[in-house]
Amino acid sequence: MIAEGLGFGICLGGVGYFSAQYAWWRPVVDWSAPRVLMYHMVRSHRPGTRFNKLRVPPEQLEKQLAWLKARNFHFVFASQLVSDEPLPERSVxxxxxxxxxDNWTNADPLLEKYGACATLYLVTQRDGGWSSKKKAHHKDDELQAEPKLTDEQIHNMVKTGRWELGGHTITHANLAKIEDQAATHEIAGAKKELDTEFQVNSQTFAYPFGIYEPRHSQMVAAAGYRGAVTTESGIEKRPYGDPFQIPRIKVSGTEGLLGFSMRIRGGKRGLFK
Ligand SMILES: [Zn+2]
Incomplete structure (x- = not known):
């Protein structure tokens, strides 16, 4: 009897743990609200390093795309989110x-295979000036060492019609830590560079590290962008209350398809993240 009670208790504990990790109980966000997914690298993990969450292995991306495809998701660009165009249910x-x-070498062939498209938030100065440090004491060698896209590769990406470009500043600046004049230059200068070099009209922006203050949203609007994405987890309905604060769903390289599907349903995987 005692053993049975103990087993029941352990079992309940397990259910509680599972329910906190995977929020099956969270209501599904209306499917008319587009899901905006955030990725960084698409490559195998580097054992013993810090940022494997940012590395989604290609096999994993393929499973995710197949999952979306099987459920009739409709792939859209971020510019479509902030346009007046009506979008179908289950837009992603x-x-x-x-x-x-690796966005070109590993992700693009999969986008092609599954008829998907993507928005690339590009740091314009990808060599030398690149900064992946959120705080001054952070070491940023790990992300700095990862190969970045060349201009030629980006030209090819744009040519496929599967990629559109969005701004992500010139040097991956922490906007809250620099003077307003420098922030304006980072935001507006990046748009000018992208649009001129790649002959596009970039429509949306992503705040580096997800760090910004209201005045930065105003700078993004003044630069000619129509909207911006954050790193806040969530799903919002269109038309957006504030198109310069569109939340995204984090896709983690260390999570399986169950976590992915939970995030697509409710914006977060579990109770807290
Ligand atoms: Zn970034």
Missing amino acids: CLTFDDGFE
Whole structure:
């Protein structure tokens, strides 16, 4: 009897743990609200390093795309989110931050295979000036060492019609830590560079590290962007209350398909993240 009670208790504990990790109880956000997914790298993990969450292995991305495809998700660009265009239910927008080379070598063939498209938030100065440090004491060698896209690769990406470009500043600046004049230059200068170099009209922006203050949203609007994405987890309905604060769904390289599907349903995987 005691043993049975103990077993029941352990079992309940397990259910509680599972329910906190995977929020099956969270209501599904209305499917008319587009899901905006945030990716960084698409490559195998580097054992013993800090940022494997940012590395979604290609096999994992393929499973995710197949999962979305099987459920009739409709792939859209971020520019469509902030346009007046009506979008069908189950719209999903893939976004890739920073400009890692594997977005072209590993992700693009999968986008092609599954008829998907994506928005690339590109740091314009990807060599030398690149900063992946959120705080001054952070070492940023790990992300700095990852190969970045060349201009030629980006030209090819744009040519496929599967990729659109969005701004992510010139140097991956922490906007809250620099003067307003420098922030304006980072935001507006990046748009000018992207639009001129790649002959596009970039429509949306992603705040580096997800760090920004209201005045930065105003700078983004003044630069000619129509909207911006954050790193806040969530799903919002269109038309957006504030198109310069669109939340995204984090896709983690260390999570399986169950976590992914929970995030697509409710914006978060579990109770807290
Ligand atoms: Zn970034």
